[in-house]
Amino acid sequence: MAAVKPSDYTNQVTVTDEVAEFSADVMEEITSHLEKYPPDRSRSALIPLLFLIQRERGYIDNPGVNFLAKFLNLEVTDVWETATFYSMFNMHRVGRHHIQICKTLSCKIMGEPDITDHICGKLGIKPGETTPDGKFTVSLVECLGSCGTAPMMQIGFDYHEDLTLDKVDRILSECE
Ligand code: FES
Known part of the structure:
Protein backbone atom coordinates (compact mmCIF):
# COMPACT_ATOMS: atom_id res chain seq x y z
CA MET A 1 0.00 0.00 0.00
CA ALA A 2 1.35 3.46 -0.88
CA ALA A 3 2.22 6.08 1.75
CA VAL A 4 -0.50 8.64 2.38
CA LYS A 5 0.43 12.16 1.29
CA PRO A 6 -1.06 15.33 2.82
CA SER A 7 -2.14 16.35 -0.66
CA ASP A 8 -4.42 13.30 -0.70
CA TYR A 9 -6.47 15.18 1.85
CA THR A 10 -5.84 18.85 1.21
CA ASN A 11 -6.55 18.68 -2.51
CA GLN A 12 -9.97 17.33 -1.72
CA VAL A 13 -11.05 19.84 0.91
CA THR A 14 -14.45 21.25 0.15
CA VAL A 15 -15.14 24.49 1.96
CA THR A 16 -18.65 24.37 3.34
CA ASP A 17 -20.77 26.21 5.89
CA GLU A 18 -20.97 23.12 8.07
CA VAL A 19 -20.35 23.97 11.73
CA ALA A 20 -18.89 21.35 14.08
CA GLU A 21 -20.97 20.27 17.06
CA PHE A 22 -19.64 19.09 20.41
CA SER A 23 -20.97 17.19 23.41
CA ALA A 24 -22.12 19.06 26.52
CA ASP A 25 -18.88 18.11 28.30
CA VAL A 26 -16.69 19.49 25.52
CA MET A 27 -18.83 22.64 25.31
CA GLU A 28 -18.23 23.13 29.03
CA GLU A 29 -14.48 22.82 28.45
CA ILE A 30 -14.67 25.27 25.54
CA THR A 31 -16.52 27.79 27.67
CA SER A 32 -14.02 27.39 30.51
CA HIS A 33 -11.25 28.59 28.16
CA LEU A 34 -13.28 31.65 27.30
CA GLU A 35 -13.70 32.50 30.98
CA LYS A 36 -9.92 32.97 31.35
CA TYR A 37 -9.98 36.16 29.26
CA PRO A 38 -11.76 39.53 29.55
CA PRO A 39 -15.01 39.59 27.53
CA ASP A 40 -13.54 42.02 25.00
CA ARG A 41 -10.45 39.81 24.53
CA SER A 42 -12.19 36.54 23.71
CA ARG A 43 -10.06 36.04 20.59
CA SER A 44 -7.14 35.33 22.98
CA ALA A 45 -8.76 31.93 23.52
CA LEU A 46 -8.19 31.05 19.88
CA ILE A 47 -4.98 29.05 20.30
CA PRO A 48 -6.13 26.88 23.23
CA LEU A 49 -9.40 26.30 21.39
CA LEU A 50 -7.57 25.31 18.20
CA PHE A 51 -5.76 22.67 20.28
CA LEU A 52 -9.12 21.48 21.53
CA ILE A 53 -10.57 21.32 18.00
CA GLN A 54 -7.53 19.33 16.89
CA ARG A 55 -7.93 16.91 19.80
CA GLU A 56 -11.65 16.42 19.20
CA ARG A 57 -11.67 16.26 15.41
CA GLY A 58 -8.20 14.83 14.70
CA TYR A 59 -7.03 17.93 12.85
CA ILE A 60 -8.12 21.48 12.10
CA ASP A 61 -11.00 20.93 9.71
CA ASN A 62 -13.43 23.24 7.99
CA PRO A 63 -16.41 22.63 10.33
CA GLY A 64 -14.13 23.10 13.35
CA VAL A 65 -12.88 26.41 11.98
CA ASN A 66 -16.45 27.54 11.26
CA PHE A 67 -17.37 26.70 14.84
CA LEU A 68 -14.51 28.77 16.27
CA ALA A 69 -15.24 31.75 14.01
CA LYS A 70 -18.86 31.74 15.15
CA PHE A 71 -18.07 31.08 18.80
CA LEU A 72 -15.38 33.78 19.06
CA ASN A 73 -17.13 36.21 16.72
CA LEU A 74 -14.22 36.20 14.26
CA GLU A 75 -13.94 35.99 10.51
CA VAL A 76 -13.30 32.48 9.24
CA THR A 77 -10.10 33.83 7.65
CA ASP A 78 -8.88 35.02 11.09
CA VAL A 79 -9.09 31.45 12.34
CA TRP A 80 -7.45 29.92 9.26
CA GLU A 81 -4.57 32.41 9.26
CA THR A 82 -3.73 31.62 12.88
CA ALA A 83 -4.13 27.86 12.43
CA THR A 84 -1.94 27.73 9.33
CA PHE A 85 0.81 29.90 10.88
CA TYR A 86 1.81 27.36 13.55
CA SER A 87 3.24 23.95 12.71
CA MET A 88 1.65 22.51 15.86
CA PHE A 89 -1.73 22.63 14.12
CA ASN A 90 -2.37 20.01 11.49
CA MET A 91 -4.47 20.78 8.45
CA HIS A 92 -4.81 17.12 7.61
CA ARG A 93 -5.02 13.86 9.50
CA VAL A 94 -1.65 12.71 10.86
CA GLY A 95 -0.40 9.39 12.13
CA ARG A 96 -0.60 8.25 15.76
S1 FES B 1 17.31 25.26 15.00
FE1 FES B 1 16.25 25.76 16.80
S2 FES B 1 15.51 23.86 17.52
FE2 FES B 1 16.45 23.37 15.63
Whole structure:
Protein backbone atom coordinates (compact mmCIF):
# COMPACT_ATOMS: atom_id res chain seq x y z
CA MET A 1 0.00 0.00 0.00
CA ALA A 2 1.35 3.46 -0.88
CA ALA A 3 2.22 6.08 1.75
CA VAL A 4 -0.50 8.64 2.38
CA LYS A 5 0.43 12.16 1.29
CA PRO A 6 -1.06 15.33 2.82
CA SER A 7 -2.14 16.35 -0.66
CA ASP A 8 -4.42 13.30 -0.70
CA TYR A 9 -6.47 15.18 1.85
CA THR A 10 -5.84 18.85 1.21
CA ASN A 11 -6.55 18.68 -2.51
CA GLN A 12 -9.97 17.33 -1.72
CA VAL A 13 -11.05 19.84 0.91
CA THR A 14 -14.45 21.25 0.15
CA VAL A 15 -15.14 24.49 1.96
CA THR A 16 -18.65 24.37 3.34
CA ASP A 17 -20.77 26.21 5.89
CA GLU A 18 -20.97 23.12 8.07
CA VAL A 19 -20.35 23.97 11.73
CA ALA A 20 -18.89 21.35 14.08
CA GLU A 21 -20.97 20.27 17.06
CA PHE A 22 -19.64 19.09 20.41
CA SER A 23 -20.97 17.19 23.41
CA ALA A 24 -22.12 19.06 26.52
CA ASP A 25 -18.88 18.11 28.30
CA VAL A 26 -16.69 19.49 25.52
CA MET A 27 -18.83 22.64 25.31
CA GLU A 28 -18.23 23.13 29.03
CA GLU A 29 -14.48 22.82 28.45
CA ILE A 30 -14.67 25.27 25.54
CA THR A 31 -16.52 27.79 27.67
CA SER A 32 -14.02 27.39 30.51
CA HIS A 33 -11.25 28.59 28.16
CA LEU A 34 -13.28 31.65 27.30
CA GLU A 35 -13.70 32.50 30.98
CA LYS A 36 -9.92 32.97 31.35
CA TYR A 37 -9.98 36.16 29.26
CA PRO A 38 -11.76 39.53 29.55
CA PRO A 39 -15.01 39.59 27.53
CA ASP A 40 -13.54 42.02 25.00
CA ARG A 41 -10.45 39.81 24.53
CA SER A 42 -12.19 36.54 23.71
CA ARG A 43 -10.06 36.04 20.59
CA SER A 44 -7.14 35.33 22.98
CA ALA A 45 -8.76 31.93 23.52
CA LEU A 46 -8.19 31.05 19.88
CA ILE A 47 -4.98 29.05 20.30
CA PRO A 48 -6.13 26.88 23.23
CA LEU A 49 -9.40 26.30 21.39
CA LEU A 50 -7.57 25.31 18.20
CA PHE A 51 -5.76 22.67 20.28
CA LEU A 52 -9.12 21.48 21.53
CA ILE A 53 -10.57 21.32 18.00
CA GLN A 54 -7.53 19.33 16.89
CA ARG A 55 -7.93 16.91 19.80
CA GLU A 56 -11.65 16.42 19.20
CA ARG A 57 -11.67 16.26 15.41
CA GLY A 58 -8.20 14.83 14.70
CA TYR A 59 -7.03 17.93 12.85
CA ILE A 60 -8.12 21.48 12.10
CA ASP A 61 -11.00 20.93 9.71
CA ASN A 62 -13.43 23.24 7.99
CA PRO A 63 -16.41 22.63 10.33
CA GLY A 64 -14.13 23.10 13.35
CA VAL A 65 -12.88 26.41 11.98
CA ASN A 66 -16.45 27.54 11.26
CA PHE A 67 -17.37 26.70 14.84
CA LEU A 68 -14.51 28.77 16.27
CA ALA A 69 -15.24 31.75 14.01
CA LYS A 70 -18.86 31.74 15.15
CA PHE A 71 -18.07 31.08 18.80
CA LEU A 72 -15.38 33.78 19.06
CA ASN A 73 -17.13 36.21 16.72
CA LEU A 74 -14.22 36.20 14.26
CA GLU A 75 -13.94 35.99 10.51
CA VAL A 76 -13.30 32.48 9.24
CA THR A 77 -10.10 33.83 7.65
CA ASP A 78 -8.88 35.02 11.09
CA VAL A 79 -9.09 31.45 12.34
CA TRP A 80 -7.45 29.92 9.26
CA GLU A 81 -4.57 32.41 9.26
CA THR A 82 -3.73 31.62 12.88
CA ALA A 83 -4.13 27.86 12.43
CA THR A 84 -1.94 27.73 9.33
CA PHE A 85 0.81 29.90 10.88
CA TYR A 86 1.81 27.36 13.55
CA SER A 87 3.24 23.95 12.71
CA MET A 88 1.65 22.51 15.86
CA PHE A 89 -1.73 22.63 14.12
CA ASN A 90 -2.37 20.01 11.49
CA MET A 91 -4.47 20.78 8.45
CA HIS A 92 -4.81 17.12 7.61
CA ARG A 93 -5.02 13.86 9.50
CA VAL A 94 -1.65 12.71 10.86
CA GLY A 95 -0.40 9.39 12.13
CA ARG A 96 -0.60 8.25 15.76
CA HIS A 97 2.96 9.50 16.24
CA HIS A 98 3.64 12.80 14.52
CA ILE A 99 7.41 13.19 14.16
CA GLN A 100 8.33 16.82 13.60
CA ILE A 101 12.01 17.19 12.77
CA CYS A 102 13.52 20.67 13.11
CA LYS A 103 15.15 21.66 9.82
CA THR A 104 16.41 25.13 10.82
CA LEU A 105 20.05 26.24 10.96
CA SER A 106 21.38 24.82 14.25
CA CYS A 107 19.72 21.47 13.68
CA LYS A 108 20.67 21.49 10.01
CA ILE A 109 24.39 21.94 10.71
CA MET A 110 24.31 19.47 13.62
CA GLY A 111 23.03 16.60 11.48
CA GLU A 112 19.34 17.04 10.67
CA PRO A 113 19.71 15.76 7.07
CA ASP A 114 21.15 12.44 8.30
CA ILE A 115 18.48 12.15 10.97
CA THR A 116 15.71 12.84 8.44
CA ASP A 117 17.14 10.36 5.91
CA HIS A 118 17.48 7.74 8.62
CA ILE A 119 13.92 8.13 9.91
CA CYS A 120 12.36 8.34 6.45
CA GLY A 121 14.39 5.36 5.24
CA LYS A 122 13.37 3.31 8.24
CA LEU A 123 9.68 4.17 7.87
CA GLY A 124 9.64 4.05 4.06
CA ILE A 125 8.08 7.49 3.65
CA LYS A 126 9.13 11.00 2.69
CA PRO A 127 8.69 14.16 4.81
CA GLY A 128 5.03 15.13 4.66
CA GLU A 129 3.82 11.53 4.37
CA THR A 130 2.15 9.06 6.70
CA THR A 131 2.95 5.35 6.89
CA PRO A 132 0.24 3.13 5.34
CA ASP A 133 -0.68 1.75 8.78
CA GLY A 134 -1.33 5.28 10.06
CA LYS A 135 1.28 4.93 12.80
CA PHE A 136 3.81 7.62 11.84
CA THR A 137 3.77 10.95 10.04
CA VAL A 138 7.06 12.75 9.38
CA SER A 139 7.14 16.54 8.98
CA LEU A 140 10.02 18.97 8.64
CA VAL A 141 9.36 22.09 10.70
CA GLU A 142 11.03 25.39 11.49
CA CYS A 143 12.97 26.04 14.73
CA LEU A 144 11.33 24.50 17.79
CA GLY A 145 13.31 26.69 20.19
CA SER A 146 15.70 24.01 21.36
CA CYS A 147 18.71 25.03 19.27
CA GLY A 148 21.22 24.40 22.10
CA THR A 149 20.43 20.69 22.01
CA ALA A 150 20.37 20.29 18.22
CA PRO A 151 19.60 18.18 16.34
CA MET A 152 16.17 17.63 17.78
CA MET A 153 12.65 16.53 16.94
CA GLN A 154 9.24 16.62 18.56
CA ILE A 155 6.91 13.62 18.72
CA GLY A 156 3.47 14.55 19.94
CA PHE A 157 4.14 16.97 22.79
CA ASP A 158 7.57 15.51 23.70
CA TYR A 159 10.95 16.94 22.70
CA HIS A 160 13.81 14.57 21.83
CA GLU A 161 17.15 16.34 21.81
CA ASP A 162 20.86 15.75 21.08
CA LEU A 163 19.75 13.14 18.56
CA THR A 164 22.03 10.45 17.19
CA LEU A 165 20.99 7.66 14.84
CA ASP A 166 21.10 5.16 17.72
CA LYS A 167 18.98 7.43 19.88
CA VAL A 168 16.44 7.81 17.07
CA ASP A 169 16.23 4.02 16.71
CA ARG A 170 15.57 3.68 20.42
CA ILE A 171 12.90 6.39 20.42
CA LEU A 172 11.09 4.90 17.42
CA SER A 173 11.16 1.42 18.92
CA GLU A 174 9.42 2.78 22.02
CA CYS A 175 6.53 4.21 19.98
CA GLU A 176 3.57 1.85 20.41
S1 FES B 1 17.31 25.26 15.00
FE1 FES B 1 16.45 23.37 15.63
S2 FES B 1 15.51 23.86 17.52
FE2 FES B 1 16.25 25.76 16.80
